[in-house]
Amino acid sequence: MLGSYDAESGSYETAGTNFDYLSLLSGEPYPAEMDRPKIFFPCPKKKLLAYDCLWLLGDIPLVSQRLANFLVLKAGHHIQLLKPTSIAANGEAVGDDNYIVNAAQAISAIDHSKSVAERSDKGSILYFNEIWLHDTAAGMGEIARERDSGDLLISQELADAMIEQKFKGDKGLGFYIAERSFTPYKNQA
Structure with missing residues (x-):
């Protein structure tokens, strides 16, 4: 259940x-x-x-109108909701309103002393093999993108509120530990 950006399976364009x-x-x-x-x-x-909530290639959320309304109330100043040109499921048009969630702020949350990154010849980070996040990050708010990894981060308060409202996603709420394995948050897998 991973959405792509073209009719071709797995397309990023x-x-x-x-x-x-x-x-x-x-x-x-x-x-x-x-x-x-x-x-x-x-x-x-x-x-x-x-x-x-469903996921698009690149770990980008696509949310229902109901979840979009909730996010505007809880985290409206940290996000942008973008209406796709069209949505299709197995070639059938989906007329319901769904929105791409863009986290409109970036924060630095990676503990670089513990994380392991693959770097280019010039020293810039290409990707992480292991990521360790700080327990707190300045400027986090409710939703943000991690500046170096591009990971989508949400606050514990927002996660708890989403669970309370019983939003349904295909992955569930959770977090990734350093080995990049998914751990459900409060049994939300």
Whole structure:
């Protein structure tokens, strides 16, 4: 249940547009001049509509209208909601309102003394083999992107409120430990 940006399975691009999914990992407002993507899921429409939160390639959330309204109330100043050009499930158009959530702020939360990164010849981080996060990070707010890894972070308070409202996602709420294995948060897998 992972959405792509073109009819081709696993595509990170929408053909014929200037859309760049990396702009959604930067922790900055979505560029006004950039096109909105087309979204494709390889599942029946009914299955897609059963969830409040699904994931797109690049760890980018696509949320239902109900979850979008909730996020605006709880974290509105930390996010942008972007309406995709279209959404299709197994080739069938999905008419319900769903939104891409863009975390519009970036924070530094990685403990570089414990984390292991693969670096370019010039020393810039290409990706992390192991990530350790600090317990607290300045400027976190409710939702943010981690500046160096692009990971989406949400506060414990927001996670608790989402659980209380019984939002349903295909992955559940959780966190990734250093070995990058998923651990459910409060049995929300």
